[in-house]
Amino acid sequence: MLKYLSRYKRECVCAPLFKMLEAVFDLLVPLVVASIIDAGIGAGSAGHVWRMGGVLILLGVVGLASAITAQYFAARAATGFAADVRHDLFRHLASLSFSDMDRLGASTMITRMTSDVNQAQTGVNMTLRLFLRSPVVVLGAMIMAFAIDVRCALIFVTAIALLFAVVIAIMAINIPMMKGVQRQLEEVLGATRDNLSGARVIRAFRREDAEYDAFVARNRALAARQRRAGGVSALMNPLTYAVVNAAVILLVRRGAIRVELGILTRGQVVALYNYMSQILVELIKLANLTVTMNKGWASWKRVEDVLNLEPAMDESGRATEAAPGIAAAVTFDHATLTYPGGAGPALTDVSFAAMPGQTVGIIGGTGSGKSSVAGLIPRFYDVTGGRVLVKGRDVREYAPEALRSMIGMVLQRAVLFKGTIRDNLRWGKPDATEDELLAAAKAAQALDVLEAKGGLDAMLEQGGGNLSGGQRQRLTIARALVRRPEILILDDSASALDMATDARLRQAIAELDYRPTVFIISQRTASIMGADVILVLDEGRLVGKGTHAELLETCDIYREIYESQFRKEDAR
Numbered sequence: 001m002l003k004y005l006s007r008y009k010r011e012c013v014c015a016p017l018f019k020m021l022e023a024v025f026d027l028l029v030p031l032v033v034a035s036i037i038d039a040g041i042g043a044g045s046a047g048h049v050w051r052m053g054g055v056l057i058l059l060g061v062v063g064l065a066s067a068i069t070a071q072y073f074a075a076r077a078a079t080g081f082a083a084d085v086r087h088d089l090f091r092h093l094a095s096l097s098f099s100d101m102d103r104l105g106a107s108t109m110i111t112r113m114t115s116d117v118n119q120a121q122t123g124v125n126m127t128l129r130l131f132l133r134s135p136v137v138v139l140g141a142m143i144m145a146f147a148i149d150v151r152c153a154l155i156f157v158t159a160i161a162l163l164f165a166v167v168i169a170i171m172a173i174n175i176p177m178m179k180g181v182q183r184q185l186e187e188v189l190g191a192t193r194d195n196l197s198g199a200r201v202i203r204a205f206r207r208e209d210a211e212y213d214a215f216v217a218r219n220r221a222l223a224a225r226q227r228r229a230g231g232v233s234a235l236m237n238p239l240t241y242a243v244v245n246a247a248v249i250l251l252v253r254r255g256a257i258r259v260e261l262g263i264l265t266r267g268q269v270v271a272l273y274n275y276m277s278q279i280l281v282e283l284i285k286l287a288n289l290t291v292t293m294n295k296g297w298a299s300w301k302r303v304e305d306v307l308n309l310e311p312a313m314d315e316s317g318r319a320t321e322a323a324p325g326i327a328a329a330v331t332f333d334h335a336t337l338t339y340p341g342g343a344g345p346a347l348t349d350v351s352f353a354a355m356p357g358q359t360v361g362i363i364g365g366t367g368s369g370k371s372s373v374a375g376l377i378p379r380f381y382d383v384t385g386g387r388v389l390v391k392g393r394d395v396r397e398y399a400p401e402a403l404r405s406m407i408g409m410v411l412q413r414a415v416l417f418k419g420t421i422r423d424n425l426r427w428g429k430p431d432a433t434e435d436e437l438l439a440a441a442k443a444a445q446a447l448d449v450l451e452a453k454g455g456l457d458a459m460l461e462q463g464g465g466n467l468s469g470g471q472r473q474r475l476t477i478a479r480a481l482v483r484r485p486e487i488l489i490l491d492d493s494a495s496a497l498d499m500a501t502d503a504r505l506r507q508a509i510a511e512l513d514y515r516p517t518v519f520i521i522s523q524r525t526a527s528i529m530g531a532d533v534i535l536v537l538d539e540g541r542l543v544g545k546g547t548h549a550e551l552l553e554t555c556d557i558y559r560e561i562y563e564s565q566f567r568k569e570d571a572r
Contacts, residue, residue, distance in 0.1 A: 410489065444474045534548060
């Protein structure tokens with residue numbers, strides 16, 4: 001935290017200093033009031049009352065100016081701190097591997113970025129404004145009390161000791177409870193995210209009531225945690241009021257006796273009472289500050305946990321060029337992959353080589369490891385055994401930017417971003433010309449999408465919500481083609497296309513003038529029948545490799561998939 005606050009040294013120094021200046025003026029007020037009572041009202045001097053009244057107004061104006069200045073500097077430091085933390089947190093999250101993100105979860109990352117950083121920002125702001133002011137007022141009031149009367153001041157010492165004991169006890173109980181509240185908030189956020197992203201599925205299966213009940217249960221659990229934590233925090237004010245008011249009663253009683261004995265004046269008793277009231281106000285502020293600091297500190301530790309998370313993937317590779325004299329574009333050399341927390345390997349001892357310009361089809365049942373093969377080539381995950389080589393060099397030796405600049409990838413889920421079609425297509429190549437964008441759209445069979453939506457400058461909603469599934473898929477394929485990749489990976493990216501459009505797409509890709517190595521991952525044998533080589537996966541193992549005709553003769557699994565699909569078509 002100090003690393004971020006050190007960027008705002010001036011603000012972090014000026015805010016508490018001006019608050020301390022305000023506190024000093026506040027401590028002078030009871031002395032002025034005592035003077036008005038004893039030397040003004042008691043002596044019948046109206047002039048003294050007016051002069052001291054003017055001093056009070058001056059103290060108020062200067063104190064107000066000091067408070068405004070302090071809050072300005074505190075706000076600058078707190079907002080700057082939060083902005084810098086969010087910037088670094090977002091950059092760090094973007095640097096994490098897919099396995100790290102899988103382990104954290106999207107709802108956790110969103111909560112740390114928003115709610116936790118906001119809580120930490122509030123804690124910093126309140127700390128700079130009050131953390132020094134309140135102790136200065138409490139200590140100063142006690143010193144002033146000793147200067148007026150030692151015996152009465154002993155009441156202050158006892159009250160302050162009891163109040164600090166109350167604050168420390170509540171802090172010790174409340175901090176773990178606030179961490180639990182933030183964890184429960186993550187669960188509610190995760191459930192909300194799932195329900196909003198899966199709204200169509202929920203309605204299709206008529207699960208609205210069940211999901212509502214589940215959300216209500218999570219929300220009530222969060223409310224119960226918050227009530228328990230808030231109940232402990234709420235004890236702060238009544239306990240501090242009880243201690244201070246008991247001290248006030250003792251102070252007034254003892255002060256009255258000492259006035260009767262002629263040891264104290266009435267103005268001094270009023271000053272002592274005012275100092276006790278100042279202590280009450282400041283300790284209540286300090287108690288509330290403690291609650292805020294508890295929340296802020298608990299939230300900051302959660303943010304810090306993410307910032308300190310070391311990426312599971314070592315991306316220190318610096319190679320930018322292929323190994324010399326190597327013919328294969330992609331080579332899997334006994335590659336094995338086990339996902340973090342997985343019960344078993346997703347891929348086991350997979351070996352094959354794809355040559356430049358070759359089209360490789362990958363097929364297999366659900367969960368057979370097709371997408372795992374696709375994820376290893378651009379190094380979204382690291383192999384847990386064996387090697388994956390791109391152009392003769394282990395993918396771990398490449399600088400990530402150099403490796404992924406050679407690859408165009410279209411994932412199973414077609415993801416588009418809010419903005420124009422032009423902006424989305426340029427993700428692959430920011431300086432792409434309009435002719436390049438149109439050529440990529442033509443190859444991806446997406447020109448009719450542009451015509452229907454009004455051209456490249458048509459606006460897309462978040463996630464491409466104003467497009468059909470097939471339109472989204474064709475635009476994501478066009479986005480990958482804009483960069484003219486050396487390796488093109490289509491991970492079941494034509495599943496929403498009809499057979500005729502799918503066939504035209506494959507034909508257009510085969511006729512690309514730069515001849516990329518193409519990986520087509522599909523559940524449909526019709527999509528990969530024309531591939532130069534077909535890989536058949538089953539439970540993470542490579543059980544067949546060859547052309548369509550060869551696999552029909554040698555691979556039972558491939559033949560079963562083919563016959564089941566074409567018999568269904570014949571039956572229609």
